[in-house]
Amino acid sequence: xxxxxxxxxxxxxxxxxxxxxxxxxxxxxxxxxxxxxxxxxxxxxxxxxxxxxxxxxxxxxxxxxxxxxxxxxxxxxxxxxxxxxxxxxxxxxxxxxxxxxxxxxxxxxxxxxxxxxxxxxxxxxxxxxxxxxxxxxxxxxxxxxxxxxxxxxxxxxxxxxxxxxxxxxxxxxxxxxxxxxxxxxxxxxxxxxxxxxxxxxxxxxxxxxxxxxxxxxxxxxxxxxxxxxxxxxxxxxxxxxxxxxxxxxxxxxxxxxxxxxxxxxxxxxxxxxxxxxxxxxxxxxxxxxxxxxxxxxxxxxxxxxxxxxxxxxxxxxxxxxxxxxxxxxxxxxxxxxxxxxxxxxxxxxxxxxxxxxxxxxxxxxxxxxxxxxxxxxxxxxxxxxxxxxxxxxxxxxxxxxxxxxxxxxxxxxxxxxxxxxxxxxxxxxxxxxxxxxxxxxxxxxxxxxxxxxxxxxxxxxxxxxxxxxxxxxxxxxxxxx
Amino acid sequence: xxxxxxxxxxxxxxxxxxxxxxxxxxxxxxxxxxxxxxxxxxxxxxxxxxxxxxxxxxxxxxxxxxxxxxxxxxxxxxxxxxxxxxxxxxxxxxxx
Numbered sequence: 001x002x003x004x005x006x007x008x009x010x011x012x013x014x015x016x017x018x019x020x021x022x023x024x025x026x027x028x029x030x031x032x033x034x035x036x037x038x039x040x041x042x043x044x045x046x047x048x049x050x051x052x053x054x055x056x057x058x059x060x061x062x063x064x065x066x067x068x069x070x071x072x073x074x075x076x077x078x079x080x081x082x083x084x085x086x087x088x089x090x091x092x093x094x095x096x097x098x099x100x101x102x103x104x105x106x107x108x109x110x111x112x113x114x115x116x117x118x119x120x121x122x123x124x125x126x127x128x129x130x131x132x133x134x135x136x137x138x139x140x141x142x143x144x145x146x147x148x149x150x151x152x153x154x155x156x157x158x159x160x161x162x163x164x165x166x167x168x169x170x171x172x173x174x175x176x177x178x179x180x181x182x183x184x185x186x187x188x189x190x191x192x193x194x195x196x197x198x199x200x201x202x203x204x205x206x207x208x209x210x211x212x213x214x215x216x217x218x219x220x221x222x223x224x225x226x227x228x229x230x231x232x233x234x235x236x237x238x239x240x241x242x243x244x245x246x247x248x249x250x251x252x253x254x255x256x257x258x259x260x261x262x263x264x265x266x267x268x269x270x271x272x273x274x275x276x277x278x279x280x281x282x283x284x285x286x287x288x289x290x291x292x293x294x295x296x297x298x299x300x301x302x303x304x305x306x307x308x309x310x311x312x313x314x315x316x317x318x319x320x321x322x323x324x325x326x327x328x329x330x331x332x333x334x335x336x337x338x339x340x341x342x343x344x345x346x347x348x349x350x351x352x353x354x355x356x357x358x359x360x361x362x363x364x365x366x367x368x369x370x371x372x373x374x375x376x377x378x379x380x381x382x383x384x385x386x387x388x389x390x391x392x393x394x395x396x397x398x399x400x401x402x403x404x405x406x407x408x409x410x411x412x413x414x415x416x417x418x419x420x421x422x423x424x425x426x427x428x429x430x431x432x433x434x435x436x437x438x439x440x441x442x443x444x445x446x447x448x449x450x451x452x453x454x455x456x457x458x459x460x461x462x463x464x465x466x467x468x469x470x471x472x473x474x475x476x477x478x479x480x481x
Numbered sequence: 482x483x484x485x486x487x488x489x490x491x492x493x494x495x496x497x498x499x500x501x502x503x504x505x506x507x508x509x510x511x512x513x514x515x516x517x518x519x520x521x522x523x524x525x526x527x528x529x530x531x532x533x534x535x536x537x538x539x540x541x542x543x544x545x546x547x548x549x550x551x552x553x554x555x556x557x558x559x560x561x562x563x564x565x566x567x568x569x570x571x572x573x574x575x576x577x
Contacts, residue, residue: 095561098553191537205536234543235536303520314497321498323572328563336498338573344500352499357513359497360488373523375533380526382534415515431537456538 006031008161008479011070011218018063018070025058025069028164029115032071036116036162039481042143044135045157047076048084049116057113065111066225072107073163075154076117077124078209079198080104083114087200088132089122091326091346101198102233103167103209103226110225118153118166122348123317124174124202126150127420130411131350138407139182140480141445145404148178154212155182160481165213165222171202172305173399173424175210176436180399180449183438183478185466186212187219188424190456191431192237194223195230203312204235206305206428215476216437216467220244223459239457247460248467253287255465258392262298263423269402275440275448276398279469283396286468291392295384300377301426306418307361307374308429314358317351353414382430389455394465397423399436399449423451433459437466438475445480488513 006014006028017023033051040046054071061069079085079097081104086092104114121131129137129152137152139145140160147156151168155178158166168175170188179186188210199209211222224245229238259280264273280290322328322342329345332338347355361370388395401422410417427434432455439450450469454462470476490510494501501509555568564571 098557098560192540231545235538235540237538237540297526300523300526303523306516307520318498322563323570324558325561326563332573335573335575339498340500343498347499349505352501352505353509353512355497355499356490356493356501356509357516360493360513363493363496366487370517370520372533373528374520375535376528376531377523377526378534379531380528382537414512415519418516429537 003027003031004035007035007164009164010214011067011165011221012215014070014164018068025061025063025113026055028069029054029058029071029113032115032164039140039160039162042138042481043140043156043160043162044137045118045153045160045162046073046116047086047088047119047134047153050083053082054113054115061113062111066221067107068111069113070111071113071115071164073116073118073154073157073166074104074114075120075151075166075168077120077169077200078104078167080114080117084117085200087123088120088134089346089348089351090133091320093327095325099198102195102230104198106225107222116163118151118157120153121150122351123200123313124150124169124171125313125350125354127173127177127417128410129153130407131348133348136407139404141183141447142404145406145446146181148181148404150174151212152178155179155184155186158182158184158212158214159479161479165211165218168210168212169199169202170208170210170428171206172309172421172428175212176399176424176434176449176451177420179212180436181404181447183447183475183480184212184214185216185219185435185437185476186210187223187435188427188433189223189227189459190433192235193433193457193459194226195233195236197230197232201316203309204316205312206309216435216463216470217245217248219435220248220463237457242460244460244463247464250464251287252283252465252468255288256291256392257283257288257465258291258293258388258395260293260295260298260388260395260397262295263397267401268398269442271442272398272400272402272448276396276450279396279439279450282469282472286472293388293392293395295388295426297377297380297384298426301381301429302419302422304374304377304381305421305425305429307370308378310354310358311362311371312358314355314362317355350414378429381426385430385432385455394458394462395453397451397453399423399451403442403446403448427453432456433462435462435466437470438478439469439473440475441478488517
């Protein structure tokens with residue numbers, strides 16, 4: 001083990017080295033910094049880093065704490081006090097967070113050191129990180145391809161060993177999809193499991209903060225610290241937090257896994273289909289019972305999602321008015337001109353597109369036809385899952401219909417880009433939890449992700465199923481670069 | 482459901498306080514018409530007796546005690562503002 005290897009290790013492995021005093025938190029940070037410097041020219045995952053601030057925290061790190069001395073990369077949508085929080089938008093280019101998000105303050109209290117803010121699609125609107133106003137993050141497995149999005153920087157950094165682990169946000173798949181395309185683990189907790197306080201709001205009824213890690217155990221460790229009710233987020237759930245790492249034990253004998261037939265229909269890449277079929281065989285060999293289920297409204301989820309999410313976004317982004325923070329147009333003629341130009345100058349094309357779409361579906365005369373209808377479909381999607389979970393303990397599916405696509409391939413076609421979220425957005429609409437884990441490689445050395453969905457607050461179950469699969473395969477051990 | 486051609490991007494941009502160029506207006510008009518056309522699939526469903534869901538897991542009346550708590554200082558609140566004067570946010574003239 002040389003210092004060079006440290007950033008590629010898991011949280012669990014690093015905890016052992018830190019607690020045995022074989023490595024100090026300072027040495028780990030320095031090694032991570034060196035690794036980032038080495039791979040950033042290839043992947044461009046980070047928007048900002050403050051090594052001196054992190055080293056100062058490392059000096060006093062208590063390695064006996066659950067995450068003592070572990071550095072974490074944070075999507076630039078989540079507030080870390082004193083650090084930039086730009087959402088990869090020009091409108092917040094000079095913004096610095098005034099406080100820690102609840103997820104961050106809990107991770108800090110557990111000894112973790114936030115180190116670096118990662119690139120993303122502007123305001124998390126996108127599936128490829130191509131909508132960042134700052135730069136293009138590339139997939140470490142093939143730098144001519146997208147890393148997924150919107151948490152593309154967080155996923156690429158973990159996959160490239162340029163982060164020990166990271167946080168993303170998932171509104172329609174933005175943790176699971178980039179994790180799948182970069183060959184790492186991404187967990188979207190149930191709605192309300194992790195406080196949203198301090199995460200910049202995109203679509204408030206869908207957003208969740210989630211970990212992106214090298215292993216399922218690491219994801220369980222981060223969830224353990226972040227989960228639980230928060231008086232600063234009235235939508236956080238007041239439910240007991242189970243011991244997620246203890247839940248990883250046990251085999252899959254008698255566990256009922258559902259295979260929704262709608263998730264393996266047409267439009268699936270043949271290599272993705274083959275990987276999922278191999279995963280099914282693996283689960284059977286582990287003792288799980290496979291049950292065919294139907295989620296009949298699956299194909300409508302994406303349409304419901306692309307009405308509800310822009311509607312909520314158009315309301316949330318109204319706060320960017322050039323008065324309290326952010327960009328402000330020069331020499332406005334009057335107040336209306338101040339608003340119109342401030343927003344025109346500093347929002348990128350995808351954000352503008354979604355503000356228009358969201359404003360339209362909420363506008364007088366169209367609200368019932370679009371927004372209300374989408375909310376009713378949301379009920380049907382939730383009921384689909386409720387019926388399925390009467391018969392099965394978890395559902396399995398591909399995370400994405402195909403592996404990572406080429407940079408620029410879809411940026412001119414928003415509808416085609418939106419369809420990248422076809423298997424992930426239903427979980428956000430229903431508020432259930434989901435995890436993506438590596439389950440195969442497509443030609444060109446491109447990772448394939450397996451999605452495991454569980455009912456609301458069922459994280460312990462999906463972590464157990466994911467862990468059993470991971471421990472019986474070696475997909476999670478493969479690394480690019 | 483209304484037809485996608487009902488979408489008037491220039492009008493909606495005014496509602497959203499978002500100035501768009503002629504190119505952006507034309508581009509969004511075409512692209513969003515495609516998105517809305519795809520979304521018209523929702524018309525296939527019979528939704529008459531379905532209750533709309535605004536939230537995944539509805540929680541109601543989450544209140545805290547109505548007591549003062551520490552918050553941002555005036556200096557902190559103004560720190561990210563593009564224009565300030567005398568401890569205040571500067572806004573553009575509201576009344577002509």
